[in-house]
């Protein structure tokens with residue numbers, strides 16, 4: 361269900377991400393909409409863009425940022441970061457978001473990263489619930505702000521193969 365994005369899916373994921381972020385942030389997103397649509401730009405800088413598909417349709421996506429770079433917001437040298445996690449509202453609550461984050465955990469571990477970090481906004485309550493269930497911890501000392509000043513809350517997950525192997529089995533997509 362979760363795999364690397366294909367070129368013909370760039371536009372589909374871009375439109376999905378813009379629609380979901382507009383809804384959760386109650387904003388037209390301004391220039392951030394173009395960033396969300398630009399899967400090619402993220403891939404060109406070494407990020408991995410993953411999609412969840414269902415019956416030939418893209419129903420979710422996430423960007424795995426392997427370390428510091430233009431798409432990293434909070435990451436330190438030996439960490440990886442998750443960005444732009446979205447699931448189509450019609451497909452939410454079935455474990456797809458969890459599967460996308462688990463795929464990033466697996467990649468971070470395979471790369472020997474110390475931890476996986478992410479920034480989320482206070483209004484993204486479903487995402488925060490998901491992160492906590494997977495073992496992420498809130499790291500207020502690493503909080504930041506997005507351009508424009510809105511708060512970006514940091515969560516991180518220490519990557520340890522033994523504990524992660526047990527944790528990623530906690531929920532399967534339905």
Ligand SMILES: CC(C)(COP(=O)(O)OP(=O)(O)OC[C@H]1O[C@@H](n2cnc3c(N)ncnc32)[C@H](O)[C@@H]1OP(=O)(O)O)[C@@H](O)C(=O)NCCC(=O)NCCS
Pocket residue numbers: 380381384444445446447448451452453454455456457458459478479480481484485486487488489490493
């Ligand atoms: C976050 C998101 C990707 C989760 O996708 P999903 O496929 O529904 O995720 P899952 O089905 O794996 O898990 C959903 C979790 O959110 C919880 N949830 C859903 N709505 C919620 C709400 N209003 N308040 C609190 N938790 C909520 C569910 O209870 C579930 O947690 P649980 O399994 O511990 O009960 C999806 O809600 C989304 O696209 N949100 C908007 C974009 C966003 O906020 N992205 C995060 C960027 S940091």
